[in-house]
Every structure is written in structure tokens, then in C-alpha cells.
Amino acid sequence: MNLPLGYAYAATFAGIRQAEKDDLALIVSGLAANAAAVFTQNRVQAAPVRLSRRHLKLSKGLAGAILVNAGNANCATRTGDAVALASCKAAARLLKLPVVQVLPASTGVIGVELDSNKIAAALPRLVEGLHPDRFDDVAQAIMTTDLVPKTAFARAKLRRGTIQIAGMTKGSGMIQPLMATTLGFVMTDANIPGALLRPMLRRCAERSYNRMSVDGDTSTNDTLVLLANGASGVRPDPKEFAAVEEKIAEVMECLARAIARDGEGARKLVTIEVSGAPSNQAATRIARTIANSPLVKTAIAGSDPNWGRILMAAGNAGVAFDPAKTDVAMQGITVCRNGLAAPFSEEELKQKLEAAECGIRLTIRGKGTGRARFWTCDLTEGYIRINASYRT
């Protein structure tokens, strides 16, 4: 694992969450990085989401640091905006950065005031602890009920040299069972102009984070940031940007899959592929509807080759297609052909569905060329246990 050049990381326990486990972290770029971000589309947005959006605008897309806490979403709080701003100001002062170059992010409980004094008190030792190798510490600190930290890496050899990409994310955890949040931070040392970085992030997010679902609920805090600080000294040739984007997308897909795999209560990663739809958008709608169907997700949990539920879910996507020209395969075995039962060994398929990774493929045969891939997880009693337990 080679980390991108020019970044430093730190994490500490600031007392925000109850368990004594790092809950405040910094990602710092020595050179101001070109930064792009996408945020939750929920109408209810946390204070750090609003402030990050504002800072990116005022800094004209430059960022020097990401300040992130777990244990409190700083959402629906009276003092939320003030706390987020005060924390960024304190970090900026210590890091000698303009405050608009600090991006805040939070995950955790909603509706509980976040104490800015705890952050102010922890910041000096956090800044003191910054080190290029402490990447994993940050990946750990942003976890809530995630069972595993989630990181992904890539490199690309370009004509002018090698660039590195490193990403981390957290997801589907609850600090108290209030709501999951996805945070994702992807750093590269390539030199990518802001005007290219922003559409690049949008396209990469579209095929990774936006193609993944655990329970269909969108958090108030979702934040995905892409930083490109140019510390490698390598600026891709115009012809090389597509290859760089592909690498960044692969890192984000890897992170998105890791979230689905670690979904609350999940035992299986489910990959859904749809082809032959009227458009890619229509294929995505079908795939998303299958991914969000509790009946499909419980069938996968039960290793049940229940293709009727898959067809039913596809039919609910609001997309025009002919069921009589539709095939369904599970784990590569065709279970439905032309909308009717295909002959297959239930016993064999049931065993194949016990695997940690399950594939569902829905093929519409006709003139359509729309395709989509989507990730989700199975729905088990564990999900209910995690989310129905009373907060104590």
C-alpha cells in the first residue's frame, strides 16, 4: 500500500462518543488541494454539510483539511452552525489555513447538541499527532457501528510519473440507533484542475456511492470528498484523465461495496446487474428497486432462489419492459426465462446462495441497451436487532 504524497492524518478521543475510542480526526494536505464534494440529497441537512458546501464555494474549490467527528451528527441542533464554524476556525488557526479551506464532517446521533469545547480541547493534540502514516487511524476513528474499517487504494503509471489514490469510508453504522451516515474521503497526489475534478467526482459517485443501498434511507450527513493536491508533481496528459478517473472510480466502487458488505446485520454482499432496459437510467431504477425490496433481501438472507420476488420488484420500478422477454439469473444460474420458471436444481442453487457474495442478473431481451450495476446486502434479523433496540 502506497499512500498518496503530501497528506497527513491524525485521530484522537475527544469524548464525543461514550465508548473511549477515537472520535475526532483530521486529514490535512500540505499543499492546498483541489477539492470536490457531493453531499446528501436529503432535505434535512446537518450543519457540517451546509458549512462544507459553503466553504468549498468561498475557497473556490481549494481545501487544506477535513475535520471529522464520529458520535454526533451535529444535525437538528440549536448550536449546530456555530459549533461547526468554531471547530473549523480552531483547526484553521492551528494549521495556519484560511478557515474556508477546512471542510467539516460529522456522523452519529441526531438532535443532540455537539460540545465545541471538547473539539477545541482535543485539536492541539490532534494537530500535534499529524503523520503521513496514520491513514488507518482516521479510517478507524470515523467508524460508528461499522464492524470493519473500509479503505481502498490504487495507483496509475502515467507518462510523467506515478500517482497514488487512497480512500476511506464508513457506513451503515449507528452510534446510537438514530441513523446511518456515509462519509467518504478520497485523496490523490495527482495534479487535477478543479474544473475537471468536480465532474469527475460526480461521474465516479454516480457509478459507486449512488449505486449502493443498505436500507434505502438517506442520511442527513452523507459527504463524499475528493482531494487532489498534486504532490506527486504529476499532471496527467489530457489523454490520461480517463484512466485516472477510472482508477478513482474503482477506489470508490471498492469503498461502496465495502459499505454494502458491512450493512447492518448483513451476511452477504449482493450485486445486481440489469441489462436491456430502455436506458441506463431505467436500468438503474430497476436495479435500485430490486436492491431496496425487503422481499428480495430476505430471500437472499434465506438462500431462497425466489425469482418471483425479483420479477415482482422489477415490475415496481416504474419502467416499461416486457416480462415475457425477461430472464433472471441468480449466481449465474438462469431461474426465469421469458418471465417463466426455468428448469434448475433448487438444492444446488440454494447452496450457491449460501456464499458471502450473491449475484442477481436481470436481462431484458429487446432493443434496449441500458445497463446498470448496483450493490446491496441481505436483510437479516440482525438489522432489526440493531435498529429496534431501545437507546440506553
Add this chain to the structure above:
Amino acid sequence: MNLPLGYAYAATFAGIRQAEKDDLALIVSGLAANAAAVFTQNRVQAAPVRLSRRHLKLSKGLAGAILVNAGNANCATRTGDAVALASCKAAARLLKLPVVQVLPASTGVIGVELDSNKIAAALPRLVEGLHPDRFDDVAQAIMTTDLVPKTAFARAKLRRGTIQIAGMTKGSGMIQPLMATTLGFVMTDANIPGALLRPMLRRCAERSYNRMSVDGDTSTNDTLVLLANGASGVRPDPKEFAAVEEKIAEVMECLARAIARDGEGARKLVTIEVSGAPSNQAATRIARTIANSPLVKTAIAGSDPNWGRILMAAGNAGVAFDPAKTDVAMQGITVCRNGLAAPFSEEELKQKLEAAECGIRLTIRGKGTGRARFWTCDLTEGYIRINASYRT
């Protein structure tokens, strides 16, 4: 309980389902009834849905009988259309009705051929057994994994006499865990012209069946039929139609609530009320999104006054509203005011949420006047157990 005049009912075990329990039923009107029906909006539709729609069109909205089976959805089957038609023909012959006046409906497993010989063999004794008092037998026969039969009744005293309304429904059952189906049959002896009956059914369905969700999945077989045979001899005055519609809507609301209450694994009926939205449609979208949120439904299961999840779900409805002007109440207790935590006793509210009926009210304070009411149920481990168990 006074049943509407002019209807007869029968049920028998035809061997369609494995358990020896009635699985074939008839509802017959002595006089051809004006009939209206709404069907599933799923793109994948079962053979009986297609044939009922066709029959209603060809009969110009007259129906003499409903032939319904449980244990097999007759969906995604090679012989489905032929079996549905042959069954209707056999029933029509015995009942001396035009075949287009017989409406078929099915619920049960998908993708398994339905044997028309079993239906043909059972029909003579079914017709023989027709009796005005056997209403409950039909309500029992259409159950799959429903825990209780679901019926509702109403009467209205009009100027020219009294009319009766009786409805039955089934819902959220699985015969084998393939997919839930909602069937609803509502009979009245009022004389209501077809041209009035059809829009009346659409409006009534809109505020009852279309405002209810167990898991957000729409079956391939959903069918709701309203019959008005005029056997009471009472034709409502033009001014009385609104009152009659209100009674029919109340019966359907009662049936829809009964389905939500008996949702798979459910222990609680949840009523969601939204007001102050830009329009009734927007209010319905918000209410539906709250009702379909697994995080809200598990919070209710855990008696957790988790208003953050409710606000989060509302924010995902794709409706513009100001969270800072939004209040949330649970069981009549305000838990969120102006998008912020309101003071309340968690212990007291937790106890109130242990009730079998839970209410969520979301109020947007502003210029909007859109309102909606929606029913759902909590999401428990029972739902997973029912749907993740392998078919045997």
C-alpha cells in the same frame, strides 16, 4: 352485522394449497351488479388480473360472480391465461351467467402452474354450497399467512331506505414465501350506476388501499372489486351519493388498516398523519416515505421515540419543505419542534409506544394546506423469519 341483500357466498377445499383448508371461493350476486375494480400497478401482472380487466370491459361493467383461489397466484405461468379463462367458463356455465360477468382473482405462489382440473372438479360443490350467510367462509378461504380474517361492514339510512355494505380482504400473507397479495371485495345492495361507481371506487381506494404499506412491495395480483347490485331497491338521491361514498370509503379504510395491523411479523398498527405540505399529493409522498422507512419501522418496533429518523425519512420524500418549521409528534407528544429536540419524558413516551396502535404526526407550519393519512406497521424480526425461511 347485516349483510347486503342479493349476494351468496361459498368456499371449499379444491386441493390448490397443501394445507387442507378452503382455497376456492365464490361471491355471487343474484342480480348482475354494477362493478368497478382497481388492479395492481406492477408491470408484471398475473393472468387473473388481465382477464378480470378484460371481462369488466367486455361486460360494460357488469359482474355476476367473483371466483377467487388462494394457494397459487397464477402468475408467470405458461398456462395462466387458459386456466383463468377455463375456470371462469366453468363457473359461468354452472351459474348460468355470461362468462364475461365472472371476475377471477388469485393469491399465492408465483411461477407454479395452476391446475384447472382441480377448480373444475370443485366448482359443482362450490356452487351447490352458495348461501347468503357464508360471507365469513369466503373471508377465511382467501387468507394465506394472514393471522386473522379481515371484514368490515357499514349501513346507511337513506331517504328511500337502508343500504348495506360488506367488505372482506386479505393481505401480507405468503402461501409459500414468494410474495404478498392484497385482494379486496366490497359488496353493497345500493343501486349505484356504473358511471358513478368507477370514480367512487378510485377515490375510495385512493384514501384507503393506496394509503397503506407493509413493506413497500406491490404484488402482481392486487385486486380490489366493488359490486353494487341494487338488491335493496334503494337508489340514493343525487345528494346522498357523497354519504354513500363516505360509508364505502370507511369500510375500505377499515380493511386497509386491518391489513397493516396484520402485516407480516407486525405487532403494531402505525398511523402517519402529515399536514402543512404544499399539496395533498406532497403530503402523501412524505407520509409514504416515512411509512416505508425501515429505520422508522424498526424504531416503532423498539418503542424508541426516535424522531430523528422520522425527520430524516420526511427529508427523503423529494418534497420541498423547511425542516426548521417542522414539528413531529409521537402518540400525541411533541418530540421535535422547529426541527429541534423538544423536551419530553422519554420514559413516558416509550411506554406509550408499547401500545398496539402508534401515531406519528408531522406538521409543517407555513402556507401549505396539504394533508395525508397513511397506515403501516412496525418492522420486527418476525418479518424476517417469515420471509427468509427457505421454501420446503
